[in-house]
Amino acid sequence: MKQKLEQLMVEHLNQVWNQRDEVLRMKAIKSIYAEDIVMFDMDDETFSGYDAISQKVASLLNSLPPDFSINQSIPIVLHNDVGKLEWGVGPTGAPSVLTGTDIVFFKDDKIKSFYVFVNIQK
Incomplete structure (x- = not known):
């Protein structure tokens, strides 16, 4: 069970948050997240459902230079x-x-919700 959940988190990062192709990203979203997925971010915004999550990811990736990626640090x-x-x-x-x-x-071997915390640089 623990290995399955860890794998979902790796896929969450690599197949969703680093995926610039919308079709491949949506396929991954549907396999990793629960249908009623909810994301909470630091701007007090909430994103519910597959489409909202995909649009949020696209917005983020489009704001980054093409050679940037999001990587697991520990x-x-x-x-x-x-x-x-x-x-x-x-x-x-x-x-x-x-x-x-x-x-x-x-919940039920899917990601049900997640909170995103960004470390503010001073």
């Missing part, structure tokens, strides 16, 4: 049906210019 931590994924954004092979954490809630 090992995933799981506790019961909750996971923590720490990530960084930056050019491939270079230090991250932005970091953050996703707190993910699982």
Whole structure:
């Protein structure tokens, strides 16, 4: 069970948040997320459903240079049906210019909801 949830988190990052092709991203979203998926971000915005999540990802990826990606920065931590994924954004092979954490809630072997925390640089 733990391995399956960890794999979902890796796919959440790689197949959704790093996927620029909308068709492939939507296919991944439908296999990884529950139908009633909800995302909460730091701007007090809530995104519900497959289309809203895909549009949010597209908006983010379109705002990044083409050589930027989102990468897992430390090992995933799981506790019961909750996971923590720490990530960084930056050019491939270079230090991250932005970091953050996703707190993910699982139900029935799918991601049910997640909260995105961005580390504010001072």
